[in-house]
Amino acid sequence: MGRSPCCDGINIGLKKGPWTPEEDKKLIDYIERNxxxxxxxxxxxxxxxxxxxxSCRLRWNNYLRPDIKRGKxxxxxxxxxxxxxxALGNK
Structure with a gap:
């Protein structure tokens, strides 16, 4: 008896799986405007x-935000x- 996924049940018909470049652009454009x-x-x-x-929040925060530092x-x-x-260990 765990937590149910946020998108299942009520939101039938929502797209799942990999994001397309078009979806990324829509999300970026909307957030830049609003x-x-x-x-x-x-x-x-x-x-x-x-x-x-x-899904939109995770995509923005983990992949699309312009201030994400990439690289070594x-x-x-x-x-x-x-x-x-x-000093802190594995907290």
Whole structure:
């Protein structure tokens, strides 16, 4: 008896699986025009997407946000991570 998925049941017909470049563009364009400070639940319909709000939120936060740093850590970043891990452990 665990948590039920956010998109199952009520939202029959929602698209699942990999995002297309067109869907990414719709989400990016909508957020650039309107921001994302409102309800993620209502965003897909307003942006013209057939996805659930949670899927849009995760896509934006994990892949599309312009401030996401990609690539390797710098030496300074590695040193900070190692020092913090030594001080805090696996929390």
């Amino acid at each position: 921001g994302h400070h409102g309800s993620w639940k209502s965003l897909p319909k307003l942006a013209g997407l057939i996805r659930c709000g949670k 850590f710098s030496e300074d970043e590695e040193r900070i991570i190692i020092n913090l891990h030594s």
